[in-house]
Amino acid sequence: MNDEPQTPKDVWALIERADELVKYASNRDTKAAYEQARATLERAATAARTVPGAGALEEQAARRLEDLKRLEEATG
Numbered sequence: 001m002n003d004e005p006q007t008p009k010d011v012w013a014l015i016e017r018a019d020e021l022v023k024y025a026s027n028r029d030t031k032a033a034y035e036q037a038r039a040t041l042e043r044a045a046t047a048a049r050t051v052p053g054a055g056a057l058e059e060q061a062a063r064r065l066e067d068l069k070r071l072e073e074a075t076g
Contacts, residue, residue: 005047006053014044015060016023021067059068 005011018040026032041061048058 005044005054008057011044011047011051011054011057011061014040014047015057015064018044018061018064018068022071030075034068036061037068038065041068048075 005014018037019035021037021040025037032065041064045058045061045065048054048056
């Protein structure tokens with residue numbers, strides 16, 4: 001079974017999952033949630049480079065990675 005993203009919809013689902021991890025980070029171990037979100041966004045960015053039609057989603061993932069970095073710096 002292949003769990004790698006195959007379509008732009010799959011890539012977008014990873015980005016949405018990362019958003020959810022960040023959104024609810026305060027309800028659990030914040031550091032762990034941010035690490036999971038980062039890994040998920042990195043996976044989405046990598047997939048966006050290879051999944052046909054998902055190129056624009058690489059920019060979305062990169063933007064969210066930048067946002068996550070700023071959030072982590074702000075919360076220490």
